[in-house]
């Protein structure tokens with residue numbers, strides 16, 4: 001006879017935290033959000049930790065090298081998506097590891113034959129007003145000039161005017177050699193009162209741009225996620241098919257941690273992949289696995305050597321797995337059960353295997369709830385897709401700015417490896433949708449705001465660390481009527497001006 005759970009499975013919006021005693025010592029600036037990323041034995045320090053409990057989803061529309069740098073600067077970590085060629089994924093990893101704070105690889109480029117209209121389109125899409133003009137229109141091409149909004153007047157110029165006719169030509173630019181230090185670059189910027197300094201190599205190819213506005217910002221990141229050589233930490237998604245080729249390439253490129261990306265992780269495929277990695281690299285290489293939604297799934301992956309375990313099936317904003325296949329579990333219930341299994345495993349074996357709640361975070365307080373329920377960190381897709389740094393296009397829809405966001409199980413992503421059960425190497429049906437999410441500005445501003453709420457709520461619960469929150473949290477179910485009571489009600493809202 002089938003097994004029946006006695007209780008319905010529930011999600012974050014059905015719970016609230018009940019405040020506990022909070023002493024005067026318990027203030028947001030004293031809260032530490034540091035959390036372990038990988039397994040460790042009792043009494044030992046984890047080999048990898050992050051300073052904030054947030055990682056970005058292993059998705060084409062979320063985690064590329066640009067987002068990875070921005071998130072590492074805030075103390076989190078990205079897993080660069082694996083649904084691309086091994087070479088392209090490795091190159092993204094290399095770009096993060098090579099990244100020098102303050103040195104920007106130009107992402108807004110045109111060739112001299114392109115037009116004012118192209119410049120305006122790129123400016124709108126990227127939000128950047130400094131555009132490099134290179135011979136081939138690509139980031140590393142031979143630099144021929146720069147276009148900024150000082151070079152054109154939309155009201156006075158034809159949209160099809162060629163870039164070569166109005167750019168500031170290379171001969172008239174202040175530029176410097178690729179080996180220039182950040183300090184030297186900033187001295188040049190100040191001496192010449194310019195906003196941006198291009199750095200070129202001996203062949204006049206554009207290597208970096210240094211912006212005046214970035215300098216102060218880069219002095220201030222106290223909580224960055226960095227390795228022993230002060231390079232940003234970065235993770236990479238892998239699959240259970242091409243790991244024998246992909247894993248060595250990613251490690252060679254400098255990936256700090258891997259994660260098997262799959263919609264369903266309680267499988268022999270995952271064990272085979274973990275076995276391969278542990279056999280070839282031992283403990284040196286850290287790899288997470290998932291996704292699972294119950295204690296049995298957790299134990300299977302923990303026993304198989306997973307360094308962390310990811311929880312969540314069907315809760316992602318773009319995910320339609322539950323509708324398509326009828327599998328999944330309410331995210332809160334899944335986290336609560338797996339957290340209990342993680343604690344039992346620790347008691348039994350002395351090994352702590354961190355767990356990650358993946359998908360379904362809609363409100364900032366869901367992050368706090370996930371942590372209080374036992375998650376060590378959370379993975380977010382929709383949340384990060386909304387920011388300037390995500391890899392997708394910003395578009396204007398009926399007067400509102402939106403960013404594209406599509407699932408790895410959508411036809412657009414063509415990520416059959418994530419869903420493959422040993423079939424015929426194609427997606428037989430979609431498990432994700434292609435969508436838009438409201439544009440929300442910079443990652444830094446949003447992450448800081450979210451975490452200020454998390455810290456504040458932790459203080460309400462009398463907790464200065466995540467383990468303390470987990471030990472002290474009092475969590476209550478809420479009725480649907482009391483959910484209505486929780487929002488503004490029985491008032492007419494004034495316009496937000």
Ligand code: RVP
Pocket residue numbers: 057058059312315316317318319320321358359360361379380381382383406407408409410431432433
């Ligand atoms: P969310 O943060 O709610 O946007 O969810 C992101 C998560 O959704 C990912 O980390 C992944 O586990 C899951 N996902 C990604 N693609 C799909 C899909 O197409 N069904 N689901």
